[in-house]
Amino acid sequence: MMIIRYIQQKDIHDLYQLAKKAGFGLTSLQPDMEILAARIDRAVKTVEGKLDKSEQGYLFALEDTALNKVVGVCGIEVALGLKEPWYNFHVGTQVHSSEPLNVYKALPTLYLSNNHTNCSELCTLFLDPDYRLNKNGKFLSKVRFLFLSAFRQYFEETIVAEMRGFSDEHGRSPFWDAVGHKFFDMEFAKADYLSGTGKKVFIAELMPRHPLYVDMLPDEAKAVIGAVHPNTVPAYNLLIEEGLRYKGYVDIFDGGATLQADIEHLRAMKDSHVVRVEVVQQENIPVADAPYIVANDDYDHYRAILVYSSPAHDVLKLSEEQAHQLHVSDGDSVRVLNIEIQKKS
Template sequence: MMTIRPVEAGDLMDIMSLADKTGAGLTSLPTHRDVLAARIDRSLRTWQGTAERAEQGYLFVLEDSERRKVVGVSAIEAAVGLNEPWYNFRVGTLVHASKSLNVYKAVPTLYLSNDHTGQSELCTLFLDPDYRHGTNGQLLMKARLLFMAAFRQHFAQRVIAELRGYCDEQGHSPFWANLGQHFFSIDFARADYLSGTGSKAFIAELMPKHPLYVDFLAPEARAVIGKVHPHTEPARAVLESEGLRYQGYIDIFDGGPVLEAEIDNIRTVRESRLWVTALSEDAGPDRDAPWYLLANDDYPAYRVVAAQPRPERDRLMISAEIHASLRLSPGRQVRAVPVRLPSGTA
């Protein structure tokens, strides 16, 4: 059984192993033991209610319960930019015009922005490549949305997701090579690492505050503005199916897009509903039955699984195994939402 749950202190070594597999670009999951341990501790204090608003963040893990192994992580930051400035580039337009010369030209620009300050963020999504099949990716990504639906009071009105930008198999980022490297004089991997470990003051110190002309960048850099890493394309498709949209903001390092939406307009938040559970005595689920994500809505002992329950009037029939995985007894409420799986993945 694959189960989403809150991170625990004992998950550190498994998460370290996952971090080793991410490659460049996932700044919030660096291969740094002390940073990851601090991240876990911050998450634990958030669930315990002792973290200040500016540092609140929820880290979830996907556990293979048979192997007792963490095989994926995902997270929510409650409010970004309250401790340190939250930087993006806003893709804008500057118009140059002269009536006397009959010239009118709209020029695309990049402006350093803090516009997302205080908003909630979906972040730190990574699934072990060996588990990228079936419902695992949907479970890892959308469990956070069910959590936001159940505990709406802990989050801002608007949510963002800053997606990993394009880089090649050698970790070369065309956007960084043509822009950031000129101001920081360090390679992409180093800048990426510093940002991921919390050393972000250099961004404000070294990045220019005036607008940058996109046309001055090399064609290969312009081509990747708002483009995601090939491994991130499935995640982008899922987020866009949930209603998040690119609104012209990009990551300052790799040019990856920022998707955003009002939380209450996100499909999983909007369409999830509560059911009373009942014990199913069937031998097994119908292979053709639709998949659901099921969450127990227990804040300190949160659990989410993917299953094929049977709706029956006002009840949701689920197996004893699913009840146990959710730490629920029959007759309790469960939050459920249908999963939209790409063809051939179930």
């Protein structure tokens, strides 16, 4: 069975293997044992309530219980930019006009921004390629929305998600080559690694403080502004389904789109609901067309599973094994969310 739970210290080696598979561009998941151990420690202390808001970040593990192996990870940062600046580029417009010359030009620009300070963030989403089946990807991505709906009080008004931008199989980023490399004189992979390991001071020290005219960039770089890596397209589409939108903010390294939404407007805030558990024999559970994410809403011991049964009359039938994995009993409450978007007729 596949379950989602909080990350634990024992998961460090599995997390390291995932980080090695992630490749270039996933800034928050670098294959560095010391950094990963610190990230797990921060996640554990967040749940325990031992950190200030500026340091809080949740990290969830997708575990294959048959192998006792972590095969996916996803996270939520509570509040960006309160301890150190959180940067991106805002794609804006500058108008140049001259009435005597009958000239009017509206030019797109890139401007260094800290506008997402104090926003919450969806982050660190990665699933082992061998497990990209049976809706595991949707489960891993969308469980964060169920968590947000259950524990809304821990998060800010706006949620953002920084999408991985385009880079080729060799780790080359056209956007970085045209923009960042001019100011940093280092390869994309190294800058990405330094940022991911928390060494971000160089961004403030070296990034341009004045607008950059997009039209002055090479066509190859212009083409990837606001785009996402091919491997990230499914994750991008899932977030769009749940209510996030591109508002003209892009990553300063690879130009990948940053999506955002008011948490109150997320689909899960409206469609998730709490039902009562009825533990029955497996053969007595009706099979639904689409699976539901089911979570126990136990903050200290949060767990979620995917079930192919739907609630009826505010009751959800679970097998003994499913109830055991969720740490719930007959009569307990769970929160459910249909993993698919229901089309309105």
